[in-house]
Amino acid sequence: MSNRHLDPSGVKVAIFGLGFVGLPLALSYAMRGCSVTGVDVDSHLVGQLNNGITHHLEKYHDTPIQKILEDELRSGRFRATTDSGEALANCNYFIMTVGIPVVNNQHDFSHVESCSRTIASGLKKGDLVLVRSTLVPGMTRNFVKPILEESGVRAGEDFYLAYSSERIAEGKAFDEFENMPTLVSGLNEASREKARQLMSIVTKAELHLASSIEAVESAKVMENISRDVNIAMVNEFARFCEAIGIDIFEVIKLANTHKRVKLLIPGPGVGGYCIPNALHYLTPKADELGVPLKLLRTARKINEDVPAFVVSMVTKNLPVAPKDAKVAVLGLAMKDYSSDDRLSPALEVIKLLEMSGIEVAAFDPAVPTEHGFKVNSLDDAVRDAHAILVLAKQNGIGYSNYRLFKSLMSRDGTPVIIDTKNLYDRAEVEEHGFIFDSI
Numbered sequence: 329m330s331n332r333h334l335d336p337s338g339v340k341v342a343i344f345g346l347g348f349v350g351l352p353l354a355l356s357y358a359m360r361g362c363s364v365t366g367v368d369v370d371s372h373l374v375g376q377l378n379n380g381i382t383h384h385l386e387k388y389h390d391t392p393i394q395k396i397l398e399d400e401l402r403s404g405r406f407r408a409t410t411d412s413g414e415a416l417a418n419c420n421y422f423i424m425t426v427g428i429p430v431v432n433n434q435h436d437f438s439h440v441e442s443c444s445r446t447i448a449s450g451l452k453k454g455d456l457v458l459v460r461s462t463l464v465p466g467m468t469r470n471f472v473k474p475i476l477e478e479s480g481v482r483a484g485e486d487f488y489l490a491y492s493s494e495r496i497a498e499g500k501a502f503d504e505f506e507n508m509p510t511l512v513s514g515l516n517e518a519s520r521e522k523a524r525q526l527m528s529i530v531t532k533a534e535l536h537l538a539s540s541i542e543a544v545e546s547a548k549v550m551e552n553i554s555r556d557v558n559i560a561m562v563n564e565f566a567r568f569c570e571a572i573g574i575d576i577f578e579v580i581k582l583a584n585t586h587k588r589v590k591l592l593i594p595g596p597g598v599g600g601y602c603i604p605n606a607l608h609y610l611t612p613k614a615d616e617l618g619v620p621l622k623l624l625r626t627a628r629k630i631n632e633d634v635p636a637f638v639v640s641m642v643t644k645n646l647p648v649a650p651k652d653a654k655v656a657v658l659g660l661a662m663k664d665y666s667s668d669d670r671l672s673p674a675l676e677v678i679k680l681l682e683m684s685g686i687e688v689a690a691f692d693p694a695v696p697t698e699h700g701f702k703v704n705s706l707d708d709a710v711r712d713a714h715a716i717l718v719l720a721k722q723n724g725i726g727y728s729n730y731r732l733f734k735s736l737m738s739r740d741g742t743p744v745i746i747d748t749k750n751l752y753d754r755a756e757v758e759e760h761g762f763i764f765d766s767i
């Protein structure tokens with residue numbers, strides 16, 4: 329393996345897709361001295377970024393992403409654009425970070441397709457295309473590559489083509505780009521080496537070289553599915569513990585004292601872009617190959633059913649009929665301390681609550697998405713509510729402001745607090761005069 333390192337000041341990289349992955353990745357390259365053009369089709373997003381605005385909650389050490397963005401815009405090392413032509417003409421390194429949304433079990437491949445087509449339109453001899461999107465195994469070779477080659481250039485000969493799965497967790501992006509061991513693969517050895525060099529600019533952790541693109545595409549999807557399955561398992565354990573009358577969180581703590589056991593924690597469901605979609609990224613190829621994936625499909629179903637279980641906890645404890653009830657939902661994000669509510673179980677829980685006639689007022693100061701049920705303060709959420717339902721932890725929510733709750737909540741029956749995040753101490757909540765239930 330060559331030890332050649334690239335001098336970042338000579339590297340011109342275009343990142344396609346400026347979302348939760350693409351933006352911090354682009355800034356990570358800029359911070360290290362590369363000249364970075366961020367390309368996105370969303371002109372509103374591009375405008376915001378060029379004005380130094382982002383809702384992401386990332387930070388590098390103690391520096392928030394907003395400050396990093398401002399610094400890199402000022403230094404001239406980062407700029408966002410919708411003009412892919414300019415980026416393609418000026419850069420030699422292209423990183424794809426666009427996603428494959430799955431809606432009602434239908435994959436939307438159009439982003440990967442259009443992004444590949446855009447890159448194809450300006451590919452030059454010696455360029456590197458590094459795909460970092462999570463794909464259905466086989467897609468880099470069978471879907472992306474043919475589009476890139478449409479203009480007559482050959483991958484592996486005229487340009488380099490590589491794949492490296494993205495492993496960051498939102499909220500830890502800068503740290504994990506730098507310190508998470510990462511897998512690298514290429515269409516041929518030269519492509520893989522070129523990608524390794526580009527990635528070494530940002531990643532200090534080990535870059536594991538894989539023998540094929542398909543191995544890395546599959547490893548990525550399986551990493552995420554393994555978390556889905558493990559969460560489904562503890563969600564089943566939680567139901568058992570509830571039935572037998574013991575505390576699941578204590579049981580997990582006890583079980584995890586075993587050196588080879590690492591149980592995850594149950595919650596209101598599984599959200600975010602990665603884990604709920606992961607199985608959908610494996611099934612098209614598995615179906616084609618005739619591999620049934622029985623356990624994995626069952627696990628997904630178990631996790632999909634958790635929001636309905638949460639709703640049954642709410643309705644069971646309400647002091648009034650659902651049609652007369654108001655529930656204050658605290659935390660909408662797909663996981664704690666995140667601004668991302670994509671595929672958040674909270675949205676599913678709220679949909680089901682509303683379907684049963686319950687009025688919902690949800691408060692989450694970190695999530696920027698507009699929703700009809702969202703309110704702008706804790707007061708507005710809890711005012712006249714019969715129950716408080718905690719679905720995500722967030723800074724800036726007074727989860728234990730019992731005095732406020734008591735003064736504003738409905739006086740029709742005993743007010744209820746339902747905890748899906750292991751945030752409260754039951755005795756304390758009950759001492760304050762609430763009915764308490766938890767996952």
Ligand SMILES: NC(=O)c1ccc[n+]([C@@H]2O[C@H](COP(=O)([O-])OP(=O)(O)OC[C@H]3O[C@@H](n4cnc5c(N)ncnc54)[C@H](O)[C@@H]3O)[C@@H](O)[C@H]2O)c1
Pocket residue numbers: 344345346347348349350367368369370373425426427428439440442443444446460461462463494495496497498601602
């Ligand atoms: N979010 C995570 O924590 C995470 C972690 C690991 C891997 N991934 C994977 O990384 C990829 C990106 O995820 P994300 O969360 O950043 O998604 P995102 O939706 O936040 O960002 C994708 C961006 O791509 C843009 N886009 C769509 N089509 C485009 C095109 N043709 N050209 C340029 N831009 C285009 C969109 O406007 C959007 O801003 C996905 O494949 C995802 O599975 C995400």
